[in-house]
Amino acid sequence: MSILKNNDPEYREWIQELSKRFRQSQIKAAVRVNTELIRFYWSLGEDIVNRQMEKKYGAGIIETISRDLQADFPNTKGFSKRNLFYARKFYLLYCERFKKVQQVVAQFDSAAPGKHESKTIEDVLFSIPWGHHCILIDKIENDPDKALFFVRKTIENGWSRSMLLNFLDTNLYERSGKAVHNFETALPSTDSDLAKDLLKDPYNFDFLTLTDNYKEKDLQKALEQHVTNFLIELGTCFAFVGRQVRLEVGGDEFYCDLLFYHLKLRRYVVIELKTKKFQPEFVSKVNFYCTAVDHLLKGPYDQDTIGLLICKEKNDLVAKWTVEKNQLQPIGISEYELTALLAEKLP
Numbered sequence: 543m544s545i546l547k548n549n550d551p552e553y554r555e556w557i558q559e560l561s562k563r564f565r566q567s568q569i570k571a572a573v574r575v576n577t578e579l580i581r582f583y584w585s586l587g588e589d590i591v592n593r594q595m596e597k598k599y600g601a602g603i604i605e606t607i608s609r610d611l612q613a614d615f616p617n618t619k620g621f622s623k624r625n626l627f628y629a630r631k632f633y634l635l636y637c638e639r640f641k642k643v644q645q646v647v648a649q650f651d652s653a654a655p656g657k658h659e660s661k662t663i664e665d666v667l668f669s670i671p672w673g674h675h676c677i678l679i680d681k682i683e684n685d686p687d688k689a690l691f692f693v694r695k696t697i698e699n700g701w702s703r704s705m706l707l708n709f710l711d712t713n714l715y716e717r718s719g720k721a722v723h724n725f726e727t728a729l730p731s732t733d734s735d736l737a738k739d740l741l742k743d744p745y746n747f748d749f750l751t752l753t754d755n756y757k758e759k760d761l762q763k764a765l766e767q768h769v770t771n772f773l774i775e776l777g778t779c780f781a782f783v784g785r786q787v788r789l790e791v792g793g794d795e796f797y798c799d800l801l802f803y804h805l806k807l808r809r810y811v812v813i814e815l816k817t818k819k820f821q822p823e824f825v826s827k828v829n830f831y832c833t834a835v836d837h838l839l840k841g842p843y844d845q846d847t848i849g850l851l852i853c854k855e856k857n858d859l860v861a862k863w864t865v866e867k868n869q870l871q872p873i874g875i876s877e878y879e880l881t882a883l884l885a886e887k888l889p
Contacts, residue, residue: 579620580668580675586626587633604630620672631679636667639686670696673703681710688715699778717742721876722861728872729848733807737848737872740777740804744877745852747775752880758817762786762799765815779806789834798831810835810847820856820875822864825849829871849873 590596595603604626611621670693682689692715696706721741725734749771750764765772766785773780783801790796800813812831816824828849835847849871861875 576671577668580670580672583625583629583632583672583675584668587629587631588637590626590630591633591637628676628679632675635679635682635684635689636686639690640667666690666693666697669693671703674701674706677703677706677710681707691715691718712746714742717744717746721874722856722858722865723872723874724865724868725872725874727869733809733845736807737874740779740807741850741874741876742775742777744879745775747878747880749775750880756817758799758815761815761817765800776802779804780811781805783810789831789838791834791838796831796834798835801835804848807845807848808843809845810839811850812847813850813852815878816851816853818854820851820853820861822860824851824853825864825868825873825875828873829868832871832873846872851875852878854878 590604590607595607599606605623608621608623608626612618615621667690674693674696678689678692682692692706692710695701695709695714699705701709719738719741721743723738723741725737729737747761747765749768750761752760752764756764762785769782773782781803783803785800786797787801788795788797798812799815802811802813803809804811810832812828812835814824814828814831828851832847832849840847851873853875855877856875865873865875
């Protein structure tokens with residue numbers, strides 16, 4: 543007979559804690575196994591390439607290696623001819639990038655020994671499942687920077703394979719971090735890179751249904767009505783606060799087009815929409831809204847507000863010169879694209 547009663551609160555709390563710790567250990571073990579598996583595929587691809595196996599033994603050597611490994615490990619998946627070709631392509635996609643990073647780290651360490659924790663490409667490359675790598679190998683050729691961009695995004699956002707496929711089809715890499723901004727001078731270095739990554743240029747608003755003669759208020763309303771799609775286009779960590787948010791300053795009322803909050807940056811983000819080409823005077827309005835939000839809405843643990851001006855089109859040099867000397871107010875300037883328009887409103 544058990545000396546403990548199942549309803550003993552201290553005992554049950556301990557059991558729950560043990561269960562939690564075991565689940566955590568399972569997760570860590572799974573991650574570690576995945577990392578070691580990716581390392582193995584990397585080393586396998588490296589051997590096939592560097593030992594010049596195909597040149598030495600002919601194109602059929604991959605099939606021979608596959609057969610021999612499956613004979614040695616009959617109950618282990620992953621040694622198919624197709625998978626071995628993926629291992630070879632995996633190594634070839636990243637090997638030059640890998641070597642460059644290692645050289646830079648080695649130079650840094652020799653210049654300042656003992657003062658630098660080497661953070662190589664391995665930290666991200668071996669941290670996503672093999673199935674995700676196979677998708678990247680199929681979709682991206684000879685562009686390791688683009689592939690690594692999606693590896694990092696997968697880690698940051700926990701993308702499934704289907705989500706990764708969806709984002710590969712949206713030109714996300716080509717549009718990310720391309721907007722005009724002054725984040726290097728107006729934000730701390732710890733926030734600058736993250737803020738740059740959250741900007742796109744252009745933003746794709748093709749999920750909206752608007753007529754040829756739409757106005758700014760129509761665009762604002764449509765984005766509010768499709769805020770879920772808009773949040774997906776903006777990226778992760780954005781929370782929608784409101785449209786036409788009222789800001790009362792000294793008895794006067796002002797309304798900013800759209801207001802969001804970025805959870806990781808801990809900053810409000812004011813978004814001003816313009817259905818015409820960028821003009822320098824647009825920036826002063828965004829600056830004012832950001833200052834008003836800082837005075838009226840910002841909490842004690844929030845950082846200063848970021849402004850984002852999204853125009854139908856812009857001259858990049860004009861936009862750059864407009865924000866170049868502004869070292870106080872962080873602001874980004876992007877375009878949007880909207881290719882599907884109706885000739886007239888639907889009944």
